[in-house]
Amino acid sequence: MTQPDPVLEVRDLRTWFYTDHGVARAVDGVSFTVNAGESVGIVGESGCGKSVTALSIMRLLEEPARIAGGSIRFRGRDIVDMTPAEFRTLRGAELAMVFQDPMTSLNPVLRIGSQLNEAMTVHGPSAAVAARRGIALLGSMGITSPERAVTSYPHQFSGGMRQRVVLAMGMSNEPALLLADEPTTALDVTIQAQILDLLQALNRDFGTAIMLISHDLGVIATICTRVIVMYAGEIVEQGPTEAVLAHPRHPYTWALLNARPGLDQERGDRRLITVEGTPPDPIAHPPGCRFAPRCPFRQPVCDEHPTLQAVAPDRLARCWLAGENDAPFVRQPRPPRPAVEEIVTAAEPIMEVRGLVKHFRLRGGFLSKPSVVRAVDGIDLTIQRGEIMGVVGESGCGKSTLGRTLMRLYKPDRGSIKFAGQDIANASAAQIRPLRRRLQMVFQNPYASLNPRMTVESILAEPLRFHGLTAGAAATRARVDELLGLVGLGAAARDRYPHEFSGGQRQRISIARALAVEPDFIVADEPISALDVNIQAQIVNLMMDLRERFGLTYLFIAHDLAVVRHICDRVMVLHLGQVAEIAPADDLFTTPLHPYTRYLISAQPALHGPGAGSGRLKLTGEPASAIDPPSGCRFHTRCPIAQPVCAREAPPMRMLRPKHEVACHFAERLG
């Protein structure tokens, strides 16, 4: 085997944040190599140092972060010691970077063409050459009518289109190395699949080496041949993606893999494996193995800091237990859990929805007429007491609007909602108020859904007092402590403010707030999307436990299909305000009948290793808009099996399998 030519060599990189509280060692002795044309993934939870590593390589660090030691060699030249002017000739030309959020990566006040072209002209080409190449580039990134795109402004583009523009910028000078920092995290799974395909094509066609940073092993597995796992500023494991995923040699990798339910996994034990605790404070790393305090396999030897050592050909791991054994970590058996059917005792509907419609009128301009967003456009749904009903679909499909309308945070335009036998669709605010105690909601963003000026105690006590559930301060305090205990937070959390908690802890507080009033029905709107994988698993487990204890009913809105399959009893697939398919979770994922469901499932990144994506069902194009939805079947503009009839007639809901309904004229073809 000939030694491949390294394009990037990082040796003992230390990037430290010199804060007022001490030196935070965000990246602490990281060494790795990226070969020409290779695709390498870096995975780890928030704060593990993966983004800081990339920013160090791009020399985009901001105060108080500084490179404290080590070397970064790019094509044999040390870039740490270069002058800023010298490095600028490389930055954007030979090594480029794209960032997470395409909505904010483009300057809103400049035309797309001018932002794209400046990336080229700054490195030499004339404006005319750059303009020509820009149009060609946008075309090759899959942007339709690139001539018009260059004169557009970013706000006229969707997130997926903007990320294509950002990738075009990154690729504009055909760099030898492209750093992509969570490039698909902010996108829908369907768009994510398209962007990952594009990255893979860039890697293949241009020979550009790609360093992909993600918290999602599935994303990395889709396109990277090698994976680096980081924890607490260090590399803990490194090796070929397939081998690492199949047989992790570090308990942290093992935990990451097991915290994530598999999409193709039958649901047996519905508890996910989690590791307790949080990553160590980067100002005071533990002297021994940094993962040891959370490690379920901890040994006395772990008090000593392990080195990154070869554990197999091409494989490194920083663990005393990695050994020669291929599968050193075994999941401990757990007591069996009751299955769903046992929990759903009587088929007693708690929520019955018929013909629900909720439209939003957009304010028109001075001379333009107002348009209508048909967010929820005729939905029928029955949820049994004790059931977990999943709702999936792309952004803008009406998931959140449905949840909020069921909560009666919105007043429906048409249709009926019966909650526990009582019609709430047309109830007045005064009639709804006593029901609020039984209907609760958990929101997506735990950073925005808790009032920063209230202590945890006042957040939890407010609903108790409002509904008169506790008598006296002592009883309220006792109940607050009990609630904190329920969600796995100690009573010490009582007097603290939301900003003192991590995202996962805040989501626990949100759940405690919902539980305070002993509700029957909880709408959880993407409750785990903003969290790290391990924290996601903890919250999922918590929600399952609480359901069992209190017989709760959930409407669980999510875009991660694997999690939905894992925890939901039934799943509803929404497309542009209408139900495409509704079925028991396992049946939906093993036998999807709607082409849209198939498409969603195949777009979900799975841990199959690179190349697995080639067998995916590929759809091109952007979702249609709920402002002016297509005629007939609203999916027909993107549907691979659409016939002329689909554009004319909306398909009726048909039950083709037990409890499995689908709205497609040609569902039998997929069945």
Added chain:
Amino acid sequence: MLRFLIARTGALVAMTLLATLVVFLIANTVPGDPVLAQLGDQAASDPVFVAQWRHEYGLDRPLWERYGIFVVGLLHGDLGRSIHSQRPVLDDVAEYGPATLELASVSFILTLAVGIPLGILAAVKRDTWIDHLARIVSLLGVSSPTFWLAFMLLAVFYGYLQAAPGPGRLDPIGLPPPTVTGAYLIDSVLAGDWDTFRDAAAHMVLPSIVLASATIGLITRTTRASMLESIRQDYVRMGRAKGLKESRVIMRHVLPNALVPVVTLGGLAYANLLTGAVLTETVFSWPGLGRYTFLSAAALDFPAIMAITLLVAITYLVVNLITDISYALLDPRVRQ
């Protein structure tokens, strides 16, 4: 963009009409009888004379008729006759208006020319001595009372150092340039009279610094805060990642976005400079609208009060229109 302009101009016309109605109603429904304010005790106690006087000024007609006369008059450029100066209000405004407009405009230019660059520097050199200096300058500007600052500057630069000329628009022996716009700086240039230009400019220095002192502070602080907000944005990091020079990143990616809130404040600042010139005009014996407003209000001179109020209202509306257009020029998202 054209549609945006038409819509905004249409709104301006509607708002102006509304302003005339509000101004008219306020002036005609406030307690206070112009008869008592204008006539002497003896005249005011003679019912025949009072009735005749009321008839002469149309005060005996119904309200709506008076409003009609007022609006028709406005359309013909007739703002009525000032009760206390006994001249057409338009003449008064034409005499005093340009002085105030000139002072406010120079102060405004000074505000932008100092405030924006200082704000940019403070943000880019955050936490360095430049930032601290900018903070002290803004704080002093915002917190020193206008009259105190005016007297201090006059005492030091005019009285003690004799580096600046005294109060007034020109030296006592200077002759105003032939009136074209009424602004001495412009008229003297038009007449090619450079001595008068220098004189007028020198007289402008202290009053404009005094008037602009507070707004400079506001604009500096706002620019700085807004720059710091923009500088953290992803597209700024993206600009650096492209290999752009830091100066280009600042001027092209940070500044245009940071200016949006500054424009809002700038519009308000200009309107404030116009209406807030009273104190400065008094200290510097500046023959502007400020003094005229005070005299009219004291005399319950309704035609003059209405004209000035309307003038201020329209100035605000026009400044708002300019603000909106600048917004649209800066941010394509507003144009839709």
